[in-house]
Amino acid sequence: MLVRFSKMHGLGNDFMVIDAVAQRVRLNTDTVKRLADRHTGVGFDQLLLVEPPTRPDMDFRYRIYNADGSEVEHCGNGARCFARFVRERRLSVKNEIRVETAKGSALLTLLPDRQVEVNMGEPVLQPVEIPFAAEQEAAIYRLEIEGQCYEVSAVSMGNPHCVLLVNDVAQAPVKQLGRLIERHARFPQRVNVGFMQVMSRSQIQLRVFERGAGETQACGTGACAAVVAGRLRGLLDEQVDVHLTGGKLQISWEGKGSPVLMTGPATTVYEGQVYL
Numbered sequence: 001m002l003v004r005f006s007k008m009h010g011l012g013n014d015f016m017v018i019d020a021v022a023q024r025v026r027l028n029t030d031t032v033k034r035l036a037d038r039h040t041g042v043g044f045d046q047l048l049l050v051e052p053p054t055r056p057d058m059d060f061r062y063r064i065y066n067a068d069g070s071e072v073e074h075c076g077n078g079a080r081c082f083a084r085f086v087r088e089r090r091l092s093v094k095n096e097i098r099v100e101t102a103k104g105s106a107l108l109t110l111l112p113d114r115q116v117e118v119n120m121g122e123p124v125l126q127p128v129e130i131p132f133a134a135e136q137e138a139a140i141y142r143l144e145i146e147g148q149c150y151e152v153s154a155v156s157m158g159n160p161h162c163v164l165l166v167n168d169v170a171q172a173p174v175k176q177l178g179r180l181i182e183r184h185a186r187f188p189q190r191v192n193v194g195f196m197q198v199m200s201r202s203q204i205q206l207r208v209f210e211r212g213a214g215e216t217q218a219c220g221t222g223a224c225a226a227v228v229a230g231r232l233r234g235l236l237d238e239q240v241d242v243h244l245t246g247g248k249l250q251i252s253w254e255g256k257g258s259p260v261l262m263t264g265p266a267t268t269v270y271e272g273q274v275y276l
């Protein structure tokens with residue numbers, strides 16, 4: 001089956017985006033992994049599916065697959081590209097687009113300066129909802145890895161995140177430690193691992209080892225989770241610039257009971273066709 005797609009990215013976190021409204025698309029794990037290959041496939045961190053909604057109050061259904069073929073609950077950078085894609089493909093003329101995700105919904109707003117704002121909803125902090133094995137909710141948990149104890153935060157933005165504080169992101173053991181934490185037994189659905197360096201109360205640097213994709217140039221849900229973790233630790237103010245390898249995201253969070261807002265770019269690189 002020949003399928004049209006767009007290759008897009010949000011700060012270098014790259015996506016294959018498929019219109020599954022106008023096209024019949026059936027994916028399985030092997031197909032996603034084959035398409036993700038950067039030598040023999042299209043190559044991407046995640047594959048995003050644009051589907052008709054299953055809920056009457058939503059405009060679209062938003063589905064996300066990691067490069068390893070796993071279907072996951074959310075992708076922040078992908079949400080901005082989703083909004084750009086449906087506008088460019090004339091699947092919607094709205095400036096505010098409501099999308100349903102595996103665990104909730106998100107509101108995508110196309111801004112006049114070509115940036116996109118995403119209302120990511122409230123962070124989830126109850127361990128059982130993240131999911132993370134812990135007696136009770138806390139701002140800081142102690143996690144043992146290969147005999148060494150680390151202080152971490154655990155936050156869900158729909159997808160699970162573990163956030164560590166580091167003195168220098170450039171020197172952080174992102175691959176070694178990221179790989180170990182991603183599959184830690186206390187995260188039964190695996191986890192995205194963020195390494196955060198706090199520069200000031202309104203500026204952080206962040207690198208993320210993503211579940212199912214490895215280190216990416218940027219992670220939108222990771223940026224949200226890092227700001228939530230930093231605020232819960234009393235280290236950050238409401239508005240934070242998150243500096244990632246691929247560029248800057250603006251994140252704001254008033255605190256518990258409020259949604260996290262993320263603003264950043266979305267770029268279309270090319271359009272293509274591929275046999276599934």
Ligand SMILES: N[C@H](CCC[C@H](N)C(=O)O)C(=O)O
Nearest residue numbers: 075076077159210211220221
């Ligand atoms: N790897 C993530 C999904 C993609 C998240 C990231 N690309 C973003 O921008 O939020 C997970 O398994 O939960």
